Structure formats: C-alpha cells, structure tokens
Amino acid sequence: MNARIQDVAREAGVSTATVSRALRGLPNVSEQTRRTVSQVASELGYVVSRSASRLATGRTLAIAVIAPYVERWFYAQLVSAIEGELRQSGFDALLIGIAEPEDTDRDPFDPATLRGRVDGVVVLTVPLTGAELDGLRSLGLPTVFVGAAVSGSMSVRIDDVAVARVATEHLLQLGHRRIAYVGGDPRQRINFTAPVDRRAGWLAALREAGIEPDPSWEVPGQFTATGGFAAGNTLLDLPEPPTAVFCASDDMASGLLLAVRGRGLKVPEDLSILGVDGTEMAQLLDLSTVAQPVRKQGEIAARMVLQALRGEQRHRLEHAVLPVVLVERGSTAAGPFVR
Amino acid sequence: MNARIQDVAREAGVSTATVSRALRGLPNVSEQTRRTVSQVASELGYVVSRSASRLATGRTLAIAVIAPYVERWFYAQLVSAIEGELRQSGFDALLIGIAEPEDTDRDPFDPATLRGRVDGVVVLTVPLTGAELDGLRSLGLPTVFVGAAVSGSMSVRIDDVAVARVATEHLLQLGHRRIAYVGGDPRQRINFTAPVDRRAGWLAALREAGIEPDPSWEVPGQFTATGGFAAGNTLLDLPEPPTAVFCASDDMASGLLLAVRGRGLKVPEDLSILGVDGTEMAQLLDLSTVAQPVRKQGEIAARMVLQALRGEQRHRLEHAVLPVVLVERGSTAAGPFVR
C-alpha cells in the first residue's frame, strides 16, 4: 500500500537516486529510464513522502496564511484565493487563525513555532503586535502582508487613504457636508491600518473642503453588519444627524442601511450611504461602494511569496498597490442643500 | 539561530534522547533535568523540527480540511471553528479547496496526494465524487464528514430532512398552501445532501398536508444571495406566485427578500420567507430561519478526528446529529386564507 522510493527503485531496476531524479524531472536521466520509473511508480501508487523530502531538502512546500476572522467576507475571500494559488503551485496552505489579544479563548500566536514548518508566510491585514512582527521577521522567511504596507517586507494592498478620499469627495460633490465615518473599534488591534487610514482619508477630504467634522460623526462599527446597524441608530439618534455616511466596509454599510430603513427612513433621500469592498450584498442592496479587487490581492500575495522563494534574493521588496473603483449605485444622492 | 536538538543536548550536558523526552513531557525524566533542558532550549530558541519528528514518528500533526467555497458563510464558519480547535491541540490545519468538477481552473482533487501529509481529514459537505471518496477511504485515515452522513465514516451534521419539515410545517400552520422551495442547482455536485434532503423534507411535509407542489414552485438558488434574488424574481413572475418560500439557506432567503422589496412588495404581507442557517444578515433583515449550530459542528468534527487519532480503534464510527431551532422573526406571517 505505502510504497516507498526503495520499492520503486527495486521494481524498476534502478537506484533510489535515479527514481528521485526521474520523478522530479531533473536532467541527466534517459527518456527510457524516466518512462520506466514513472510507469512503475504509478503502478505501485507511489507518492513521495512529504516529511522525508522536507527533512532532506529543508523545504516544506508549505506557506502559512495568518488571518484573523476567517469567517468575515474580506478574509474568507483572501484565504480562498491564496489557497487556490498555492495549491496550483503544489504548495500547502497552512491556515493559522489568530485572535484579538483580549480573546482569551485562543492561544497567543508565537511566530517561532513556524520555524521549519513553512517556507513562507502571508499575513492578512497585519493584526500583529510588535513582538509578533519581530518574531516573524527573525524567522527570515519570505513574508508578504496583505492590506497594509510593512516596511522591510513585501505587501499587497489598496491605498486606503485614497479609498476614503474618493468616497468622501464623492459625497462632498453630491453636496453633503455633514458626512459621518463608521469604522472599526479603536480598541481592537485589527485597526492596524485600514480603519485608521480610511479615517484619515475621510478627515483629510473633509478638512480640505473646509469642514471640521463633529466628534459625534465618528462611530465604531466593528466591521460587521451588526456593528453598522448599531452605528446607524447611533447616528440617527443625534440631534442633528449627518446627511451622508462613509462606511469603511460594505458589511457595515449594509447593516447601516437596514437600520435606516428599519426606522422608516429612506436611502438615499434621508441618508446617503457609501461603503467599501464590493460585496455581493452591497450589490443586492443597491449600495454605492468603493470596490477593491480582493481575490486579486490574494493571488498576487501568494505569487509574491512563491516568487521570492524561487528567486535568488529571497526577500525582494515588492509592494503592490491595486486600484479601486467607485461604484455608484442607488444609495448615494444629492445632499440636502443641492436638492 | 536554528538550534537543533544536538545543540540543546550538548549545552545541557545530556543526550538528545533525554532532550526529546524532557521537552515532550514524557515520563522517566527527573524534574531537575527537565528544568535544565527546558531552560537551555528556550535560551537557544530551540523549536522542534516538525519535518524531522514527522519522519521519525510517522505522525504529521496535521489535519486536512477539505472544503469547496471557503468564501461562503457556512464554510467559512466551519473552517474557522475547525482551525481553532485543531490549533488548540497543536495540530496544523491544511486547507484544501476543491472545486466543482466543471471548474477547470483548479486541478482535480487527488486524495492520494494526502498520503503521509496529514493524520486525518475533515471533509465539509461532501462535495466529492465517488472516485474521490474511494481514494480517501483507501488512505485509511480517520475521516469525518460535516454536513452529511457517510456510512463507514464519522460525521457531524444536522437532520436536513427534519429542518425542511420544521420549516415547511411552520409555513403550513400559518395557513400557506402554495409554498415554494429555493435550493441549489441540481447540476452541481455540491447538491450532495443538504439541498436534496431539504427538498425531500419540503416535499414530504407538503404531501402530508395533501398538497402536490407545482413544478414551478421549485427554483434553483445556487446557495447565494444573488441566486436567491433571481429565484425571487422567477417566482414572482409566475402567473400564480406562491404565498410563501422556503429557502435552503439564509443567503438565498436574504437575496429573495430583497427581490421582493425591490418590486415594491412587502414581506411578509405579500410573501412569507423562511431560511436556514442563522446568519447575521438574516437577523438584520428580520428573516425567520431554522438556525443551525455551525461552529459547533466544526468543533465537534475536529474533536472527532483528534479523538480517533488518540483512541485505539482509529476509526470509531461516530455520527453526531445536532439540533436546530426555528427562529420566528418578521418574515413569516399568516397565509392568505387565514387573514
């Protein structure tokens, strides 16, 4: 049943070295021998022992994919895309879920345990502490970050500040001046970049338009639909609610939209809503959004590690910034002063 | 940097065997030695080489998680839960995305390649062909299926027929008689059990109530919100539309609900909608649903493989069927004849 390289060698009348070479398509093997070996190998149902070749070569043919919240749209898309790309190249995708620091359910993530287990690492949205980052670095493995630029490592991302500017400026152009921002939770580590940068972009666009946002326009949304729903209610409860809201994710925007409708108000008549991502739900809800190529980011990230693995300079410093596109749908319309 | 067991042994003044025993908490090591060894090990930043111990023991400490559509709610939840459980026990989660047979983008899944790479397998919703299943079996690895009972292997699932009965009977009790069913796509392999069983339960409940469903009441929904949206339009376009719809997933139900609203109709006044799953979105949309414990299923599945790995009879035949609960919300109301 579990044929070993020895068995194939014996059966084919060659040495194990030749079997190894033949099966891996290395040069210096006669076509004749190669055919015989492949033949015998498949007859015996021989599959190379990953463990053995790992030990012998030092390469694991595995990549760690570190992600918080695999169950959230953005991460699930990325994980799926990355896994597909890796598998296509014969690499295993080792999924590693990491939690918020305050989440005591899970063990803290210790990068050191990755040593010797993977050839490279893809980190989704940098939810790492400084110590974890340092630990990762000290592994000396090709590492690419998705969703944030990390100096000294490769990265794939969108320009989050620009995303927010595009979004906010769109709202401004429509005549809105009271534009709220629904982002993450400032206490969570997931706030590493996207929420912060998007907030920055929103703020900058507003100020350039001569608007100083009221502190009450800024509400956490946890990047979940439920969080967006709650944020919507908070905003609508204000004595003087905003006329438009920029949500840092479509999920939050979706929840917020439902909160508005739940109060019998109308979108966009009573409130314009703009999200980020380009989810299926956003489309069904006719939600305007700044769409980003999520799967593409995953594919590129995967290719980057693999490429770094092949190349001489194992740590090429590549930084890909992918374009986003404003998708105008029915949730954004002219503001109150324009109408 | 990359300390080996030799280094630790030398530094601690003991043999490698002792280091191995000490670090793994095996008996027959004096407390004194154990302390010294651990001390030295951590000083040297020593981490056991997975590859080496794999080769030596034959155990990989890895479990394959085979899933289609990692990006879909149900699968993402499962993957997340399983990964967490595995990691807690020191096991790696090897994510393996498999595609529909007609999806030529991806290589077909060959179970044989798993040989020696993992100690066990968790298969989500059996999207496997017969050949793939046989291949898996012949690996002789503890395998647990989530979402479907597979004879000869362990499984964790809900009773899909019962789910549909509960749902349909709820609708019947409300006075509905024209109850549609929105399920998967009969051409897709993912239709292995859930869609089929749920359809069967719907059909059975209907017939027991003396109702023979019209063929037009049955519409594919692809298990996506977009599919549900389309299905909704198809149903509402019927000369005599149903008064209620049972959707095999909340995602489809969500899409369907939006389709109804998009036409200016009201839920539940014009159409009652009932889903399955218990998603966040269903709650926000005030969608009635038959909720299932998804993460729980994942956790149990993970524990089952691990337990089979420990136990003597490596292939215990366990079948867990988890309870579901009908969550009545605002999308279901009395049918036309009752009002």
Next chain:
DNA sequence: CTGTTAGCGCTTTCAC
C-alpha cells in the same frame, strides 16, 4: 533515570 544506536524516506554530492 539516561545514553547509545538505529533508523524514518528522501535528496544530494561524488564517483564511475
């Protein structure tokens, strides 16, 4: 309680 000694199954020089 601890050390010695074989391997685990494959890859990889280095000869031939």
Next chain:
DNA sequence: GTGAAAGCGCTAACAG
C-alpha cells in the same frame, strides 16, 4: 546517465 553513501533532525527501542 547512474549508483553508492552520507546525511537531514528527530524518535524509539534497548541497554545500563
């Protein structure tokens, strides 16, 4: 073009 042999780093008897 092919084979022999020496590891890769750890674990698992078997002694002591």
